[in-house]
Amino acid sequence: MLKFVIARIGQAVLVLWAAFTLSFVLLQAMPGDAVLIKFLNPEYGLSPEQIAEIRADYAVDGSLFAQYAASLGNVLTGDFGYSVRAGVPVSAQLAVNLPATLTLASLGFATAVILAALLAFLSSFSAGSRLRDLIQSIPALFISIPVFWLGIMLIQIFSFRLKLVPVIHPGPWESLILPVLTLAVPISAPLAQILIRNLDEIETRSFVSVARAKGASRGRVLFRHVARNAVLPVLTIAGVLFGELLAGAVVTETVFGLSGIGSLTERAVSYQDLAVLQAVVIVSAAIFVAINLIVDLAYPFLDPRLKPRAGA
């Protein structure tokens, strides 16, 4: 067991290192002076001392490998360099923007889970009726809607037409209703699809008939036997869902004009602010790897089949 944990952590570190390298190749592997030219732009108003610091930070005068090594060292100590546009350390920018995105993302995720579970269980209970076809086509529709368009349409319908959610000077929670909904819809679709598929598949297993043959009611069988077996495999897509959540945040924050990691990323691309984008890439890769690591390590405790055999 310990061997497995160590091997799995090692693999995670390896993937993370490779992800950093990939981001370096994509975003940073250009002649150091090209990076520096941007900083020399008087608009940023960096002092000669700061510029010297940046020079040293990026190992601008060294070889590509020296730059890579310096960059890796910086990242390991939590130093993501300077934002070209804002002229402040990237880590400070991340820290400022993180809470807002975290709130949006966790609310969006929770809503998505509720929505998906609702759809899945409605579909399971409506087995054999026409309603079921209708319910099962909802995730397919959700998955086909461009997130940004959904956000705009929600503003159009709920704010402009129905005037339910104010656009001007909304309260802190009111301003979150539509963004959370926008974010939840595309996340809920794959969740609901997997849940529905698993529920349907588990329903056909013979242990379900055996439970019914014991005299257990349909509801009891669904919640005690089917649900647990159907929900477990969903954990394996947790990492992918995080990626979707982040992509959703970029679009949602842009559409609704919210500040956060998403809109920070959007501006970074528009203004070619490489250090910011690289920081977001590395941090999100780290979170992705961590989520998958946790899922892999926790899975044996949730599914007894994967637990190492004790005796017997």
Add this chain to the structure above:
Amino acid sequence: MTMPILDIRNLRVSYDANVPHCAVNGVSLQVFPGEVVALVGESGSGKTSIAQAVIGLLQGNGRVDGGAILLNGTDITRWSQKRLDAVRGAVVSLIPQDPTGSLNPVMTIGAQVREILTVHGKARGKAADRRVIELLTKVGLSQPEVRARQYPHELSGGMKQRVLIAIAIALEPALIIADEPTSALDVTVQKRILDLIDDLRREFGTAVLFVTHDLGVAADRSSRLIVLKGGEIQEEGATADVLTAPQNTYTQRLLADAPSLSAPARIVRRSRAGETPLVTVENLVKDFALPDGGVQRAVDGVSFGIDPGTTHAIVGESGSGKTTTIRAIAGFERPTSGSILIDGLDARTLKGETLRQFRRKVQLVYQNPLASLDPRQSVFSIIEEPLLNFAPVARDERARRVAAILDRVGLTQATLARRPHALSGGQRQRIAIARALILEPKLVILDEAVSALDVTVQAQILSLLAELQADLGLTYLFVSHDLAVVRQIADSVSVMHEGRQVDHGSVEAVFERPTSAYTRDLIEAIPGRRRQAEGARSNPSETAEGYPA
């Protein structure tokens, strides 16, 4: 006359598919207290649909079209699922077919046994826990306290079936429906489980509706026998009467085709002393590396020889190493040590091109014909393919050979354009045999090649194999778990147990004078034996050769 526990009147069940089809067509039967009624039939006979209808759990698109199911005199046919919940488990219970899939993998054994008690409000808290242990003890599980805390994957198939039996008898129901309760189990385990069901049934006076495809099992365990075909009853009567004097032609054929009930050793044994064996296996050992760094010995010192033109059988239960042995002989697995000599070639040293040439001599026929045929290929290209792998054969010559071999295995030329999924199980296995034979091999390895087939189809394939052997002088290596089949077709036999060869010799020698206790157990466990023994006692004119066809 006592009232029947189960009274099925003119039951009709159908399934909604693209074309609705009728699975049970006007079946009437009765089960009286304390008796065992066997429902025997091949796949598609509707036997499982009847069992499911009784307990109100027809698969998804199935429905009862007509007739009535009376339980203790009450018509439950149109009861709601909610009303049925009170009956299921308490009055009628189920022993399912596949023990592995029938227990919830993420719940402990104890919790799953406990559920039937709590659902019906029969016990709760400490009392329920005690009852669970009692039940597990009752079905013969060792260390019941430990088992109760374990999960299904930690138990063997036989143990899991015992747990399911514990659930079925928990509330001492009047009727147990046993739906092929042992067909997924090894033969020695099967015997123990059937004995257990027998004992418990006697103790509680429970009636059993026993659904099975195996006439041998039905013969041993039932008091009345109902033969089904195509959703209709063919014959019904006391088991002994039906077996000794079947009236219906289908029943007669079924009896004749059942290896466990037909006469053993009717074929002429071939002994070709002095000839060089075609296959010589000596001290074969195969180890597999385990993920934790250990080594598992799957085959441990197996030796035998096969004379040309004869059939050698390898018999064993799951995990005995029989499959690994034949895969090594077929060149799919490299032995750890020992030697395999086939027609002068050492199978161990083969590689690349020599291995490819070796394949002309040795062909393998698989257990599941559908899985061994490429679903995208037509029958013609399946059979033709081996010819394309060796020295070029002209196109019309290939077509001629394919047509000839198809004829040989008893299929019409119209089959050539079809794809495997459009054929029946027996037709598919004929095609797999045709593919194996087109290269004119010396040795044909048959890996449980008839196990997945219905008994009548199995009999047809076995006689085809015998005919091909006689005509083409083929040598067979026949792998099976079914001793009855082996006794019928093999000349010599190796019995394998836990990787070792525990018995070896001619079929007569091994069956009549087994040297190992394991082989004796195995022979003892062949279904249908009990009936044969009784038959021999009660009717001296019938010898141990069994029942006349």
Add this chain to the structure above:
Amino acid sequence: MTSFDILDRRSVPASAASAATPSTAARFRVWRGISPSLVLAWLVLATVLLWAMAPGLFTVYNPVEGVPGGQLKAPSAAHLLGTDSLGRDLFSRIVHGSVHSLTGALAAVGVGLLAGTTIGILAGSVGGWIDDLLMRLVDVLLSIPTLLLSLSIIILLGFGTFNSAIAVGATAIAGFSRLTRSEVVRVRRSDYVEAAFGSGGSFVKVLWRHILPNSLTSVFAFTALQFGWALLQISTLGFLGYGAPPPTPEWGLLIAEGRNYLATAWWLTAAPGLIVVIVVLSANRISQSFGRAGS
């Protein structure tokens, strides 16, 4: 199980008849089996494809030059979907824009399919350390959220339709390789592949005859699914302003432009968005039908 066996046997005469002589009745039966929604999906894709190839057949208006004085007109008989802030006919812009959105999505899927299946087939059929190495590389690609990966590539390559297509395609590689590999491995383990080796087939022959045809069915279903997904991604990048520059009538960009007139001319955003939804839904529906035929 029981019911399947009977159905199987019953279907034999029917399928044999239709294989030998495709009678009218048989053909009718084939048509009856196809669902209306699938026909609709194909019709949608065919229409959009025609828009891309011959936009002149569908609209007479110039998509790039507006009519002065005809700005922000509501939908009418003359302008089916109204006009935008520069007086350009919206329907004409959508029709002319289809070529940008479709080629973008097709190019993206092409990149993913080509690179992904190559990696997947190599990893699945060769196995060993090559498999390990390739799959770890795929893990790395997967560890960066797709949108961020395509944004990084866009920064490297610059904005534009083609570059954004490559950026989206690169993020599809991981999915294609994983699916292809798992399919190849699944097929490789099957009895019929072993039987093909057993009848003397060489590695290349077995790969070509059995492994590829049987593993690629679900890859094709996945391709249709990915086409819809790529269309969404391309329009997202277009909306953010990283795709084709204005005045190109790319669908994502159309939505972005219309957004400024949401309060007064809502159809400018609603219409192009609906088109995207309908096309993506159709692609997904077709993918689903492939999946069913393959299984």
